[in-house]
Amino acid sequence: MSVAIRVAVATSSIGLELDPDLSPLVAALRARGIEAEAVAWDRVDYDWAACAAVVIRSTWGYPERLDEYLAWVDAVAAVTRLDNPAGLVRWNTDKRYLGELAERGVPVVPTRFVAPGEAPVLPERGHFVVKPAVSAGARDSARYAAHQHDAALRHIAALHAAGATVLVQPYLSRIDEGERALVFLGGTFSHAIRKGPVLTEVGVVDNERSPHPNLAPHHPSRAELALADAALAAAPKARELLYARVDVALDDAGSPVLMELELVEPHLFLAGNTCAVLRFADLIRERVTAGRPDRGQEPPSSAS
Structure with a gap:
């Protein structure tokens, strides 16, 4: 008898409630003989080491808890397979x-990076965008017109006060x-x-926008x-x-x-795309079963 293969699809409390991709992906993995479940990344009572792999998905909200999140990434990578890998996750969490x-x-897109303590240079023409280097879903980001330098500077000062490096980019016409x-x-x-x-309103930071x-x-x-x-x-x-x-x-x-x-927790728009869900599940299964001595005893993929 083959040993059950456990895969955790890492998400968040918000993702468990709102991510439409979780259910079809978990179902597709289970159809392939994988013991799969969606688990919030900060769940304290979960044994990540018992998994053959942990697939990072909707771990939303990590920018507000970056140090804690990266510590979790490293801890999981030390005991099992993590996808995407820890080094890539760490590199990709900072837009630098x-x-x-x-x-x-x-x-x-042309980008200026302004670290705390550095004086920003803002465009004299056209619209431009101010955003933190660690962010997701356009949080704490805004679009400004050339005459709104004072508002943009206040935005940058607030981000700097929070310890954030800032990106200044042209707003593409x-x-x-x-x-x-x-x-x-x-x-x-x-x-x-x-x-x-996304940034349709000028001079507005709206973290509730879609x-x-x-x-x-x-x-x-x-x-x-x-x-x-x-x-x-x-x-x-x-x-x-x-x-x-x-x-x-x-x-x-x-x-x-x-x-x-x-590369960290992007929305992959799987819901409603059955072929993509099946390809993704096949790929995960292929990675976790490669080299296992009982691989031939596991049920074949049902993807067409």
């Missing part, structure tokens, strides 16, 4: 990785055409969506796929990625630029 990708030749999110599973393109602009408004399927262009491939290739230890989401928008000339490379 955008500077590294730009240095490696990836077309990235073609963002109304939609931000593209390209999802990769096991390094292979899976599917993409397009969403509407981070994914007006979702629609998207068929990426060759240029968008090439940019995504370049961004993934430039990430450290990219071959170890279980999943990735590459967020892309068009610059003023219509060329795609990288907005973010999401």
Whole structure:
């Protein structure tokens, strides 16, 4: 008799309530003979070492508890397989990785990084965005017009007072055409969506806004796929990625630029996409069963 394989899908208390991807993913894993369950990452009574793998999903809210979260990431990685791996998670939680990708030749939205104690230089023309380097879902982010320097400086000062490094970026004039999110599973393109602009109000920090408004399927262009491939290739230890989401928008000339490379807990838009759910579950099963002596005794995948 084969030994049951346990996989924890790491989420959060909010994710347990609101993440639509959890139920179909857990169900698909169970259909493949995996003892799977969704577990809040900060649950104190859970034995992570008993799992063959822990898959990070909707661990929402981690930026407010970053040190605690990264300690959990390291602790889990020390006792079992963690996907995505701890080193990539640690690298990707701070948006200063955008500077590294730009240095490696990836077309990235122009970004200035302003650490606490440094004087910000703000654009004299056009709209621009202020956001913290550690953030998710556009939290504590706002868009400003060129005449709103005083408000932007107050925003930056507040973020600096909280110890945050700040990103200042131009607000792309073609963002109304939609931000593209390209999802990769096991390094292979899976599917993409397009969403509407998030920072629609000027000079407003609104942490209750939807981070994914007006979702629609998207068929990426060759240029968008090439940019995504370049961004993934430039990430450290990219071959170890279980999943990735590459967020892309068009610059003023219509060329795609990288907005973010999401490797920690991105929404993968699996709900309603049965093929993607099955591919993801197959990939997880393949990774946790590779090299096990009882692999041949486990039930085959039902994906088509």
